[in-house]
Amino acid sequence: MRIFLKTLAVAAGLLAALLLRAAEAPPRAETLAEKTLKEIVTRQRDIFARAEKEGEHLDMAWLRGELQSVIHSYDVLIQKSPDFAPAYVTYGLLLGQVGMTREAVGILLKANKLDAEIPVVKNEIARFLAEDGKVVEALPWLTAAIELEPQEPLYHYHLGKLLTEGRDEFIKTGQFTRASLDQAMLQAFARAAELAPDNFGYAYRSAEAYNDLEVPQWDTALARWSALETRAQPGIEQQTIRLQAINVLIKMGRLDHASAILVTVTEPVLQKQKQTLLDSLTKAGAK
Secondary structure, three states, X not given: OHHHHHHHHHHHHHHHHHHHHHHXXXXXXXXXXXXXXXXXXXXXHHHHHHHHHHHHHOOHHHHHHHXXXXXXXXXXXXXXXXXXXXXXXXXXXXXXXXXXXXXXXXXXXXXXXXXXXXXXXXXXXXXXXXXXXXXXXXXXXXXXXXXXOOOOHHHHHHHHHHHHHOHHHHHHHOOOOHHHHHHHHHHHHHHHHHHOOOOXXXXXXXXXXXXXXXXXXHHXXXXXXXXXXXXXXXXXXXXXXXXXXXXXXXXXXXXXXXXXXHOOOOOHHHHHHHHXXXXXXXXXXXX
């Protein structure tokens, strides 16, 4: 359900941005298409707000029916206003999040044809292509999104993720060597973290990226984890980062240091990961 709510927030924000762009033109009355789209997005907000409130007691049949009604409203709107790009954008986002990926890509491609200057459209097309295993096809869409909106951290994060997950395919095409891909991946995650300094997830992935290199930079990785721990919340968050640092210490052969820190991991939910590292310590010490 949180995914649906996030999608709605993106749709509402995007709608506002697209309509603001239109509003920057000479003053004019709101069109019927704009008014209708606002109403549809408002209905989405109300549906998902009720769904979140009901939680485990949610009537899934009701939700499916309401979503189908919203989808029908989008179909009617684009039939009546076939050149209204904002409708295709918010419609495509919704379709993608409810699992209708192929339909979503088709709608977003239409949005891109109508207006090639909407970066979120290119990002979403890239994301759906990547999820379908078409990582090489996804890359130009994602780089185009970054060119249009270079200050958006999400796009840089998606680029780092795409390069990591599609590493073998990209190297096979000759677009990258392993060294150049590793560098681009590091830069993408680092840029995302830089642009969104309060986003802990971006900072975590940026630190983790040093583990993904062909020749891991353990010293740098350890420094990143240590710095990140100072920003983390006490308890599970800090100890999760500590586990990452311990893993790096084991890779570096600093077994005594790793063992000393491992005893400080006390959170019950982390005991399985702790035992895995303890086994690694024992194995490394036996060599």
